[in-house]
Amino acid sequence: MSTVGAAPGPSYIGVSYTLRSWLTTHDHKRIGLLYVASITFFFFIAAVAAAIMRLELVTPAGDLLEADTYNKLFTVHGVVMVWFFLIPSIPATFGNFLLPLMIGARDVAFPRLNLASWYVYSLGGLFVIITLIAGGVDTGWTFYTPYTTMFSNTHVVAAISGVFIVGFSSIFTGLNFIVTIHCMRAPGLSWFRLPLFVWAQYATSLVMVLATPVLAMTLGLVAIERLLQVGIFDPALGGDPLLFQHLFWFYSHPAVYIMVLPAMGVVSEVIACFARRPVFGYRFMVYSLLGIAVVVFTVLGHHMFVGCQSMYSGMVFSLLSFLVAIPSSIKVFNWTATLYRGSVSFEAPMLYALGFIALFMMGGITGIWLAALAADVHLTDTYFVVAHFHYIMVGGAVMAYFSAIHFWWPKITGRLYPEAWARFAAVVMFVGFNLTFFPQYVAGFLGMPRRYHAYPPEYEVLNILSSAGAAVLAVAYVLPLIYLGWSLLRGPLAGRNPWAATGLEWQTASPPPRENFSHPPRVNGPPYAYETERGDGP
Amino acid sequence: MVPEALAPAAPQFEDREQRRAAATLGMWVFLATEVLFFGVLFGGYAVIRLLNYDAFVVGSHHTDVVLGTLNTAVLLTSSLTMALAVRGASLGQRRATTGWLVLTLLLGLAFLGIKAVEYHQEYQNAVVPVLAFDYQGPHARGVLLFFYLYFVMTGLHALHLIIGVAVVGVMVVRNRRGDFGPEYHIPVELTGLYWHFVDVVWIFLYPLFYLVARV
Amino acid sequence: MSDLAGYLPEASTMAGRIDALLLALTVVSVLVVGGIMALIAWFAFRYRRGSPAVRGPAPRRSRTLETVWITVPLLVFLIIFVWAAVLYRELRSPPQDALAINVVAKQWMWKVQHPGGQREINELHVPVGRPVKLVMTSQDVIHSFFVPAFRVKQDVLPERYTTLWFEPSRAGEYPLLCAEYCGSGHSRMTGRVVVMAPQAYESWLARNPGAGSLAHQGEEVFRRRGCSGCHGESATVHAPRLAGIYGRRVPLEDGDMVMVDARYIRDSILLPASEVAAGYPPIMPSYQGQLGEEEILALVAYIRSLADQQEDAP
Numbered sequence A: 001m002s003t004v005g006a007a008p009g010p011s012y013i014g015v016s017y018t019l020r021s022w023l024t025t026h027d028h029k030r031i032g033l034l035y036v037a038s039i040t041f042f043f044f045i046a047a048v049a050a051a052i053m054r055l056e057l058v059t060p061a062g063d064l065l066e067a068d069t070y071n072k073l074f075t076v077h078g079v080v081m082v083w084f085f086l087i088p089s090i091p092a093t094f095g096n097f098l099l100p101l102m103i104g105a106r107d108v109a110f111p112r113l114n115l116a117s118w119y120v121y122s123l124g125g126l127f128v129i130i131t132l133i134a135g136g137v138d139t140g141w142t143f144y145t146p147y148t149t150m151f152s153n154t155h156v157v158a159a160i161s162g163v164f165i166v167g168f169s170s171i172f173t174g175l176n177f178i179v180t181i182h183c184m185r186a187p188g189l190s191w192f193r194l195p196l197f198v199w200a201q202y203a204t205s206l207v208m209v210l211a212t213p214v215l216a217m218t219l220g221l222v223a224i225e226r227l228l229q230v231g232i233f234d235p236a237l238g239g240d241p242l243l244f245q246h247l248f249w250f251y252s253h254p255a256v257y258i259m260v261l262p263a264m265g266v267v268s269e270v271i272a273c274f275a276r277r278p279v280f281g282y283r284f285m286v287y288s289l290l291g292i293a294v295v296v297f298t299v300l301g302h303h304m305f306v307g308c309q310s311m312y313s314g315m316v317f318s319l320l321s322f323l324v325a326i327p328s329s330i331k332v333f334n335w336t337a338t339l340y341r342g343s344v345s346f347e348a349p350m351l352y353a354l355g356f357i358a359l360f361m362m363g364g365i366t367g368i369w370l371a372a373l374a375a376d377v378h379l380t381d382t383y384f385v386v387a388h389f390h391y392i393m394v395g396g397a398v399m400a401y402f403s404a405i406h407f408w409w410p411k412i413t414g415r416l417y418p419e420a421w422a423r424f425a426a427v428v429m430f431v432g433f434n435l436t437f438f439p440q441y442v443a444g445f446l447g448m449p450r451r452y453h454a455y456p457p458e459y460e461v462l463n464i465l466s467s468a469g470a471a472v473l474a475v476a477y478v479l480p481l482i483y484l485g486w487s488l489l490r491g492p493l494a495g496r497n498p499w500a501a502t503g504l505e506w507q508t509a510s511p512p513p514r515e516n517f518s519h520p521p522r523v524n525g526p527p528y529a530y531e532t533e534r535g536d537g538p
Numbered sequence B: 001m002v003p004e005a006l007a008p009a010a011p012q013f014e015d016r017e018q019r020r021a022a023a024t025l026g027m028w029v030f031l032a033t034e035v036l037f038f039g040v041l042f043g044g045y046a047v048i049r050l051l052n053y054d055a056f057v058v059g060s061h062h063t064d065v066v067l068g069t070l071n072t073a074v075l076l077t078s079s080l081t082m083a084l085a086v087r088g089a090s091l092g093q094r095r096a097t098t099g100w101l102v103l104t105l106l107l108g109l110a111f112l113g114i115k116a117v118e119y120h121q122e123y124q125n126a127v128v129p130v131l132a133f134d135y136q137g138p139h140a141r142g143v144l145l146f147f148y149l150y151f152v153m154t155g156l157h158a159l160h161l162i163i164g165v166a167v168v169g170v171m172v173v174r175n176r177r178g179d180f181g182p183e184y185h186i187p188v189e190l191t192g193l194y195w196h197f198v199d200v201v202w203i204f205l206y207p208l209f210y211l212v213a214r215v
Numbered sequence C: 001m002s003d004l005a006g007y008l009p010e011a012s013t014m015a016g017r018i019d020a021l022l023l024a025l026t027v028v029s030v031l032v033v034g035g036i037m038a039l040i041a042w043f044a045f046r047y048r049r050g051s052p053a054v055r056g057p058a059p060r061r062s063r064t065l066e067t068v069w070i071t072v073p074l075l076v077f078l079i080i081f082v083w084a085a086v087l088y089r090e091l092r093s094p095p096q097d098a099l100a101i102n103v104v105a106k107q108w109m110w111k112v113q114h115p116g117g118q119r120e121i122n123e124l125h126v127p128v129g130r131p132v133k134l135v136m137t138s139q140d141v142i143h144s145f146f147v148p149a150f151r152v153k154q155d156v157l158p159e160r161y162t163t164l165w166f167e168p169s170r171a172g173e174y175p176l177l178c179a180e181y182c183g184s185g186h187s188r189m190t191g192r193v194v195v196m197a198p199q200a201y202e203s204w205l206a207r208n209p210g211a212g213s214l215a216h217q218g219e220e221v222f223r224r225r226g227c228s229g230c231h232g233e234s235a236t237v238h239a240p241r242l243a244g245i246y247g248r249r250v251p252l253e254d255g256d257m258v259m260v261d262a263r264y265i266r267d268s269i270l271l272p273a274s275e276v277a278a279g280y281p282p283i284m285p286s287y288q289g290q291l292g293e294e295e296i297l298a299l300v301a302y303i304r305s306l307a308d309q310q311e312d313a314p
Helices: A019-023 A028-056 A067-086 A089-103 A111-134 A147-151 A156-183 A196-228 A241-275 A282-298 A311-339 A348-371 A373-379 A383-413 A419-445 A457-490 B016-051 B053-061 B065-090 B094-124 B140-176 B186-210 C015-046 C063-091 C198-207 C214-224 C227-231 C262-270 C293-308
Strands: C099-106 C109-113 C119-121 C123-127 C132-138 C143-147 C152-156 C162-166 C172-178 C191-196 C249-251 C257-259
Touching (some): A019 A028, A028 A067, A067 A156, A089 A111, A089 A196, A089 A241, A111 A156, A147 A196, A156 B016, A196 A282, A241 A282, A241 A311, A241 A348, A311 A373, A311 C015, A311 C063, A348 A373, A348 C063, A373 A419, A373 C063, A383 A457, B016 B140, B016 B186, B053 B140, B065 B094, B065 B186, B094 B186, C119 C123, C123 C198, C132 C143, C132 C293, C152 C162, C262 C293
Parallel strands (some): C099 C132, C123 C191
Antiparallel strands (some): C099 C109, C109 C119, C132 C162, C143 C172, C249 C257
16 A cells, blocks of 8 residues: 655645635545534434434324324434434535545545535525424325325425425436546555445445435425325326335435445454454445345335335335345455454444444344335234434434544544544444344334334333433434543644544545645555554554 | 637646646536436436326327427537537637527527527417416316426426526637637637537437327 | 234235245245355354464355355245246236226325215225236325235325235234334324125125216216217217227327326326327316226226127227
8 A cells, every 4th residue: 555645734624724714625635524513403403303302202192293293203313313313424524525535536426516516405494494483394204195195284295395496416426436447546546455444435325316206206296296286196187106216216225225234344454453454345245235236226125015116016126125134244244354353443433344244234124124024914914113323324324424534534624523422322222122122123123113202102112212222212313422532632642643543534634634645655555554463553 | 829729727737748638537427417407307218108108199199290200400519510610619610600500590599499489489389388278178286287297397408498598608709819829729718618508408309299199 | 903913914815925925035044045154154163263274275255155055045046936937927917817906095095986876985805816906096296005914015105096806815904004104104004904705795885875886986987077979979079989999009199009098098087188099189288186096997887888889889
């Protein structure tokens, strides 16, 4: 690996401190941080909605909230978490910040498009805020017809407009990343020398770019149908509600992989660094990422096994759903093998990454349950599914996001965070998460349906456990705000490469200068050039 | 005397070649997203037609196949003139390029004009959903859906064409200003790509709406 | 009421078989996830920084290992897939002799129509030991009929019929829940399935006669709505006679053949121009908006009851 000297002069932060310089920036690093601010804001809106829901669910009776209020809360929780937190999370923040650094470029291919994507995101977010202030929407994040087009009395079109708009933010980001990775790699940085984080962003971007337009157009048609009472999704008008479901899930199933592929990229980087070993089976990891990106488009029907889909369609989608689990399994096995004969340390990024693997496995294996047709008949539309996707999205993607925050914090801010507090928060998150969501697997198996504001009393104990867990989880989310804030003000300086990590981003200053590198780096070998010494590591 | 545009103005790129490659790939990826946008509508059309074939036959017979065919010829010709414009730019033939670009623009406007006439006709014949729909025969519900899809899909296409016309207009201005030459004409090339894409979408729309059980 | 403290009763013939699949899934999950977690914990401990474990060169890749841990999970997955698919096919294939009961869902209640004319709301009485097939439709949005104790669930859609079948194996009362979000009252759209011993069921039927059998009610609708004007015995209009056509395939005007089932009858009543019978003019008016779902189901029952009569030449 080459080393590139840190450029003299101000860091990307020190270039200018005015608000205007931030809001008109073309610097991918600043745009990444603009996104951090926005998605954190929306995360807390959706988290508060969840907290209120879990409070209601402590007792079986619907005694805290009106049914309509509860329904609006789970809708806003889903809409905001999916589109305004999870989909942009790692790509728009760490992807933006790190991608050019990792490939030795000065910026992304289209910096102005990058800034535009943040403004588009914000505009979509504004529509959601307006929807909330005006009284909310109660269709569920899945907007099924004909309820959404004909029966809901809430602000459907405003909410859909927000989602429609924010989709373009996704498309712009994905397009930018694809072109950047194809065209702007440093000399010597061939495709199979790219860090897996870059490959993960690439695979994610392919999905973003191909799936999101389908969502936009589908929701656009729903809005037209609701406004003009003419359309193709309502059977009373001659349309087909299953057509909506197929179009919706054509995007929304790949969407969940938009959420998890970048997380897998993060985990690869962190495991390699803290085990001091190259990721095992690099090529298979690459092929898995690409394979996932392709196959995910084919499994959409597994959301409709108890819908009105033909039995034989169901079998095809079931088989494909089993197949898509194979590349994910490969990744877990490879991460495990990376630890073999490594030199493993347990700083916060590593704790979060190991937590990801455990919880991703627990969520992914239940995906196998749901892919199994006859099992899905019983389990679908219950809390079992809710637990399944939260294990992957929260136990998986959110933990990986926190892993990324801690791993690259020194690079982004130039400071170190307090390690003891960070480890503590990671453990609290792991415990709180399991307490919140494992009881939901049991409740679902025992028949508790999802989206229930009041539930039969036999599920009470499980719900109490889950709500208690949510309280613990809340602590784990608030703690980092405190100690990371402290680190910004008083944390010790990090230096160029506090983790002794490989990767071009660690070869430049912390925080990096505006143009990333003083002169373009050259790459001479494969990534993850870690070596373990006998006995103590560095 | 190298025009501003020929220098690697964008600092993120290493050189002109990288910039050119990035712009081209960017346009192709963008066109891929457009395929998926229109794909939803084509998919919806396929399903609804499967469920309402007879209605679609009736609906198609209510479209103006003469104007539709004329429009197809207009748009295909405009793709030819666009291709000639790209060629002219690559050969540095500034005046010829301007001519071909203007012709493309005029043909695009002609398409839009003919479409407007068609829409007006459809309004008079009361087959416009929501605004003026009065078809009473059998399959009325299916005919409504046919025309709903007709207006949504040709409307979205027309919107893309309007944008295309505007972009071609910008290219005319820039070409006359001397921005393009053999060394740098990528914006014209990419405009051409976009224009051909819009044309291809129409090639699919035309038989689906005008030629159901007519051939 | 069923005791759910840690267990869900197996109250249908399929429930036990599905539970076997779920148990197998549990075992596989615990072994795989537990196994990998244990391996990770072991590696993390043994190779923790500063530990005396022997390191030295370690492979960066292994085609053998990758092949093994692709093929083994694939085999396991394929076994589970086939097992679950076979069960699913049974779940979707009601036995021929199943007792057919109609369900009409609406926001936010379940309306049940028995063939003998009995009506229930949010309750479904069925006999133990006999397969039951539910023919379901919705009056408004999508709902989903879910009986956890039977391990069955099926979405209920507007403007079409979906079916669900089960054979209760234990008498008792079991919760019925709506499992597809349908608006404000989604979580109160619950009820119960009451499974009774055969004799108890017969007496229940006798105690709740309803307004005559469903087929009889259908015949009333048939006359009241003027259907007999064209389709009746003495009609002069050239319209298909309905005796004996239920369950047969008939030719359509465009050459296709169609099965005369509940779906076809409903569509013929509401959208008569869409599938016109061969040899008949398309003059039947549509009854869209004039008949409720329950009336249509009653008509279906009536036409079905004519299947036993001799077929008249059209």
